[in-house]
Amino acid sequence: MTLTGNQLPPPRRLRPWSGLERRLRDVGISGRTLVIAAPAIWLTVFFLVPLFVVFGISLATKQFGRPPYSPLLTTEGGTVQLTLHLSNYLKLFTDPLYVAAYLSSIRIALIATVITLFIGYPMAYAIARAPDKWRNILLMLVILPFWTSFLLRVYALSGFMRGNGVINQILAVFGIEPLVMMQTNFAVYVGIVYTYLPFMILPLYTTLVKLDTSLLEASADLGSRPWQTFLSVTLPLSLPGIIAGSMLVFIPAIGEFVIPSLLGGPETLMIGRVLWDEFFGATNWPRAAAVAVAMLVVVVIPILLLQKAQDAVVEKGK
């Protein structure tokens, strides 16, 4: 070899897009910008713009015609007039129906989240501690219900809880009076807990499976009984999973529409149903839009609070 390192020709790289890349760089666009821009554009077009449209509608009033709401901008005699109606929002505070619906939604979502947590935690713990060969099968079983339609699963539940459903038929064999389960809040809790359980189990599982078993042994070694170890080591170290799981259940549960309308009864007051009724029943798009925007605020606040709590926990754990 007579060639030294310096004389070796530079490796030829096949980059057919290099011309385009150079031209883009000339106007100040790098590959990194493009990668970030793609989801940003997607979110802007399909999330942010519609959100503003909804917000805009919420500031209009109901009127007959198509679309069924008043325009925000009107031109009359050469002047452009912006008309913003705050009446829809005022109505939300003054009409007790809405306040009650929000509070009831939060309460139902909260109770359902707590129940889901109490059922999901032991399951996640058991999966995380199961032998390796079982773990993936058990996780698979948790995810399996997602393979059937959500609607179908909720219908199936009503088949169980109906007046002449599976449960009552079994009870009848033992001579027990049929229970009223359908069209009650109980059925709504069952529905929410059942459908959202995987969202609780998966984040809990990921934190629990990472938990170093030598910490549990160290705790036992220092004199802690198993339940003391659970309270002082396992539980605090799985807090990020508890928060993540609770968020994933609580937030969609607040706005849940299908479960309360299929399983709930007249006593079940949830904001998702109110929204549906405004939109399709009363054809009051501006009111429905205001309900939606207010719901967003109601949902965003717990997200921010929980996010903050989670950050604090993660920070503390470091």
Added chain:
Amino acid sequence: MAKKPQLAIDTRPWRDPSAKPFVRIRNVSKKFGDVSAVHEVSLDIYKSELFCLLGGSGSGKSTLLRMLAGFEQPTSGTIEIDGQDMTAVPPYQRPVNMMFQSYALFPHMNVEQNIAYGLKRDNMPRSEIGDRVAELLSLVKLQDYGKRKPNQLSGGQRQRVALARSLAKRPKLLLLDEPLGALDKKLREETQFELVKIQESLGVTFIVVTHDQEEAMTLATRIGVMNQGEIAMIGEPHDIYEFPNSRFVASFIGSANMVEGIVTEDEPDHVRIRSPELGCDIYVGHGVDCAPDQILWWAIRPEKMALSREKPETLNGANVTKGVVEDIGYLGDMSVYQLLLDSGKRIRVSQTNTARGNPDAITWEEQVYVTWGDSSGSVLTV
């Protein structure tokens, strides 16, 4: 740095048949499925000892330690600590604490909370806990680090927190699983010294598991060498090194040249072994439990042999052989010579570099004679 015997040699408890052991392990076996991790181990450990369990990975040393802590149940056999049968006692009720190899510090608690953890379980009054924690922090020289989280500490500091936490409840017996394994060499040497000092000042019985023979030699009052789930040898460090009881121990501890030979003379005061492998006869100046014509092994440490250019005076032609220097490893304080003997066997001989820059030192490709004393090697029958 080895723990200085506090008692006269003849009263060391393990040399006194009437002494009562503090930890008594009797015929303990542990099987995981079909795999036998620990097999029929019996072991006595005395109060204030610093006992090292030494072995390679998979030798069963950690399993034995975990059984002492109570994390594993023996498949058969009994474990007694301070006269009480501990075999079925759960870990949280044993008068034993453990320092984990990974330290297992609670990441969500600061240093003080970690150390106080076990004390809180004992319902010790708050003020007393504070005093004890402060005392332990100064013992491990971490007074200013009480409020830090484990992830804000260096490896050496974490190791000391783990030690302080395991000592907090003043256990009768402290188990240490590779206590220095995660530290770098320099820090390890310093910490070894501290560990011995702490052990001496507190008088706690330590059982240390390690795969590092240097560490075991430095720390231990006695060493138990483990091999494939069984105890291969128990003894004081110099016994293990100088008088290994088997080929395994001789080759596992330090380096040894091992050759096969056949007994040609078996007298009460000496033994003569003919070793074609070594290319000479071996004269052993003491009686050995063997029979004429028995095939056995003879092991010698590299530093127990001497090199010379001229043929040295020898006892009736034994204990000298000849070879060519194949390789020299210069280690500073000494050099290790690899010789190719005329018989085709390779051996290692180490010589202290007493003279500085010796121009007359034995060098590559030289023909040299190797010789040794009549009690320098060990005759091994197993």
